[in-house]
Structure formats: structure tokens, C-alpha cells
Amino acid sequence: MSHQDRPVEWAVIGIGRAGRVRLRCLSEHAGADSAIQCSRRDPEHPTxxxxxEDEAIRGIFICRESSSHPDDVRRALNAGKHVLVEYPLAFTQSEGRDLYELARKNQCVLHVGFLGLLSGWASAVKTMLSHEQPNSAVYRFQAGFGAVPQADVRHARLGTMTLSRIQQLIVWFGQLHVETCTASQNDNGVVVDITFRSARGQVITLSESRLLNQKRTRALALYNSDDESIDVPDWYGDPGVFSMDTACFMDRCFGRVSKGNWINEEAVLHGLGLAEGISKTLSSIDE
Known part of the structure; x- marks a missing residue:
């Protein structure tokens, strides 16, 4: 039996929502004949x-808290495992670059999960922007102020908090440069405003609001050179993105041509560099 004909065994690290969904997606796809889940908190799961150390495990899904992602990825790659890690891959551009170099050295797939970029809405916006180049854009995102953004504030990682939206803007507009960034914080949460300029000279504003009990929503506004609004599709959720991304990763592990999309190394590292710079600039935010 050839290597590509043998069943692939996968391990999902983390038993939170993302880990549970990834495990369910694995059961849907051919080749995922056996998958296990591990957790530091539950002794009934393998460590x-x-x-x-299990030679039968070919690929690992890292779905636990982001603070451990860089070390988890490094250890998995050093063990010769293919890796899918939910974003962020790392907290600095240099650390991310080192991990990609390690993946190449060990001939492993390193796949970063940015699920929001796989949605039908994100694809529709990208298609529209391939035909229409606006003069400026405003991207507004709001959501609750739960454990993850609270940790980002606590560890002075506000750039990381906005990373998914930054990565989306990179996919839509290409390389970006940060012109200004500000943040305001109170007991209810934090609001971050960032102004970018694209290589085409477009001014792009990202406004991210993370407040207690706030409903998650987003909206993109585009404007032409006369400051007139350009029609943009309304945002809508896409429950199939976990399955799409899981299938794409598996295709890459098998060396198959994937029908799915993923964020390439250059874009991931550019996003990490922007987020790192924003975090440093905003590290003086009042506690």
C-alpha cells in the first residue's frame, strides 16, 4: 500500500468549540479514518x-489557546507532523518566519486557519474588488469582550486582536502600510482604530470594537474618488468554512491539488508584521 493510500491519522489539540468542530469535520472527509483529541485538562484524552511520539499521527490541528501556538507548532514540526493552527501562528513576524522555515526543513505542511477569509462574503468582496478599485474603504467590526480579547489587552497584543480583519484587508487590497493607530479602553472593553495605505495609495480604515455583551457584526464601506459610496454585499455568515478549510489542509498533506483557498506564507508574515507593529504602538494604552 502506498503512503498516499494509507489511512491518515489526525490529532486535534484542544477540546473547545474549534477543536470539537474540527474533529467533526475530520469525520466527514475521506482519509480521516481515525482522529483523536487531546487536552491538558482532561486526563481521559491522550497528552x-x-x-x-505516536508515529501513526500524520497531521495535528492546534485549536487551543493562542498563547501556546508558537511553541505547539514548533514541537509538532520538530516531530515531523503536518500542522494546521488556528490563527495566530505567532506574535512576531520573525517567530512566524522561523516556523515556516522549520516546516520547509522538515518537509511538513504548515497551514494557518483564517476561517473568515473563506466565507462566501469575503470571496464576493474580493471578486468585486478585482473589477472596481475604490479610493478609500472603511471596515467596521464589532464583537464581545470575552476571554480572548481580554487576554490580548492584558498582554499588550491589540494588533493580534485585530489580526483576522487585517489579514482580510491584505487579501482584498494587497500590501498595506500603517499610517495611524489609536485605542481607547474602559471597563466595558476596547476600541481600536487603524488607518492603512495600500500600494495603490488607497486609504483604508479599520475600526474594531470589542465590548461586553456586544453582538458580533461587520460592515465594509467603499468610496470612489468623488467620495461617493460603492455598493458592497452585506455581510453574511458561512457555516461551511471549517469543513472547507479542513479539506484544504488534508489535500495539501496528501500533495493533492486543493479546490480550497488558504493564506500563503507571504500574506501571513505580512499580517504578523503589521499586527506586531500595531501592538507595539498601542502598548502604552491606559490600564
Whole structure:
């Protein structure tokens, strides 16, 4: 039996929502004949160390808290495993670059999950922008102020908090340069405003609001050179993105041509560099 004909075994690290959904997606796809889940908090699950030592495990999905992502990815790659990691890959551009170099050295796939970029809405906007180049754009995102954004504020990582939206803007507008960034914080949460300029000279504003009990929503506004509004599709959710991304990663592990999309190394590292710079600029935010 050839290597590509044998069943691939996968391990999902983390038993939160993302880990549970990834495990369910694995059961939907051919080749995922056996998958296990591991957690530091549940002794009934195998440990991460045991998964790394298991030669039958080919690919690892890292779905636990982001603070451990860089070390988890490094350990998995050093064990010769293909890796899918939910964003962020790392907290600095240099650390991210080192991980990609390690993946190449060990001939492993390193796949970063940015699920919002796979939605039908994001694709529709990208298609529209391939035909219409606006003079400026405003991207507004709001959501609750839960454990993850609270940790980003606590660790002075506001750039990381906005990374998914930054990555989306890179996919839509290409390379970006940060012109200004500000943040305001109170007991209810934090609001971050960032102004970018694209290589085409477009002015792009990202406004991210993370407040307690706030409903998650987003909106993109585009304007032409006369400051007239350009019609943009309304945002809508896409429940199939986990399955699409899981299938894409598996295709890459098998060396198959994937029908899915993923964020390439150059774009991921550019996003990490922007987020790192924003975090440093905003690290003086009042506690």
C-alpha cells in the first residue's frame, strides 16, 4: 500500500468549540479514518507529548489557546507532523518566519486557519474588488469582550486582536502600510482604530470594537474618488468554512491539488508584521 493510500491519522489539540468542530469535520472527509483529541485538562484524552511520539499521527490541528501556538507548532514540526493552527501562528513576524522555515526543513505542511477569509462574503468582496478599485474603504467590526480579547489587552497584543480583519484587508487590497493607530479602553472593553495605505495609495480604515455583551457584526464601506459610496454585499455568515478549510489542509498533506483557498506564507508574515507593529504602538494604552 502506498503512503498516499494509507489511512491518515489526525490529532486535534484542544477540546473547545474549534477543536470539537474540527474533529467533526475530520469525520466527514475521506482519509480521516481515525482522529483523536487531546487536552491538558482532561486526563481521559491522550497528552500532547503522547501524540507527538505516536508515529501513526500524520497531521495535528492546534485549536487551543493562542498563547501556546508558537511553541505547539514548533514541537509538532520538530516531530515531523503536518500542522494546521488556528490563527495566530505567532506574535512576531520573525517567530512566524522561523516556523515556516522549520516546516520547509522538515518537509511538513504548515497551514494557518483564517476561517473568515473563506466565507462566501469575503470571496464576493474580493471578486468585486478585482473589477472596481475604490479610493478609500472603511471596515467596521464589532464583537464581545470575552476571554480572548481580554487576554490580548492584558498582554499588550491589540494588533493580534485585530489580526483576522487585517489579514482580510491584505487579501482584498494587497500590501498595506500603517499610517495611524489609536485605542481607547474602559471597563466595558476596547476600541481600536487603524488607518492603512495600500500600494495603490488607497486609504483604508479599520475600526474594531470589542465590548461586553456586544453582538458580533461587520460592515465594509467603499468610496470612489468623488467620495461617493460603492455598493458592497452585506455581510453574511458561512457555516461551511471549517469543513472547507479542513479539506484544504488534508489535500495539501496528501500533495493533492486543493479546490480550497488558504493564506500563503507571504500574506501571513505580512499580517504578523503589521499586527506586531500595531501592538507595539498601542502598548502604552491606559490600564
Amino acid at each position: 500532547f507529548d503522547a501524540v507527538l
